[in-house]
Amino acid sequence: MSASLTLYHSPTSPYVRKVMVLLHETGQLDAVTLRGVQLSPVHPSTELNEHNPAGKIPALVLPDGSVLHDSRVILDYLDHQHQGTPLIPREGPARWRRLTLASLADAMLDAAVLTRYETFLRPEDKRWDDWVLGQFSKIDRSLEVFEQASGELEKHFDVAAISLACALGYLDFRMPDLNWRRDCPRLAAWYSAVSLRPSLQATTPTP
Template identity: 65%
Template sequence: MASMTLFHSPLSPFVRKVMVVLHETGQLDRVTLQGVDISPVKPDATLNQGNPIGKIPALRLADGTVLHDSRVICEYLDQQHVGLPLLPREGSARWRRLTLMSQADAILDAAVSSRYEVAVRPADKRWDGWLDAQSEKIRRSLADLEQQHLAEIASGFDLAAIGLACALGYLDLRQPEFGWRERQPGLAAWYAEVAKRPSMLATAPTA
């Protein structure tokens, strides 16, 4: 029986991260999905209860406590199942994986920010320099992951890998012209395989 409520938007890559974790850890039946339709200029009153910044994803626990931020929720869910952990509990490996998680989230932050700049801000107020800076941030991050961390990313489908997979999926959805595969063939080959996982197929966004 579902004991938690996940505030959900199927096009949010941060929500997708949580959904992938629910699938991977066998906890999907513990959660009721509550759809929300928000933007930076359109809040949702129900979502804001216990979550004053109005952030998604947000997870309301059985006792009414609300967790928000995908990294917080994913780590919480990782400690609620009986399988192998998706994030090392201690030691240097934990800090490395947390840093890779942060880098994947930074790619998502830049991509989502670019999306809002184009889709929400009036055309005459768009800042091309801002968009260029976000694109460069994504390119630097992907190049670093390809050159320095590909073997570690490919070592298992853990929280860092899930975050990166969702980031690459979001780039495909919102910026199909970005051309990251040509520059990062190693990441492209890795993503082609992990995108076949049932958790990724079940959560794949459609425009």
């Protein structure tokens, strides 16, 4: 099958990783051509901006030339393109619960990425410590919720689990001193188990 979709891609982006994990899980890798881009808020990609004015990845170019952006939108689209069990429940309370958990995982990830930008890209004399502490508070509160929901997470590997696994992977990749496992032993056990899935093994970022 020839690839009919183009994904703007960076192997270290946790948002791109979510999409790649879903492609692995649903057997759609052959339908997508990866187009690599390296960017940051201060080093945009002109090519990407032509397709996605927000200048963010992932961005997915469809066969008709239209473009989807934001990982949540792309996940929803791709989940409608395979014949297996949906990874985003189609209706009912399960849909809203799993999407809410996925949204919380994304919020934790957003806070981690913003912290990375503040502490790595911004000049040291312009960094705002209280703002960074506020982002860490969001991460801590989210981790507390997921620690309590660890039993629920074990039941399905779906959009919520994918989003959370990629967020935790980013914490390990960019904030290895955070030591979130100390306060979240059940969540740590869940993550240790799901990290063995081929989809997560194949998409683990490397420095």
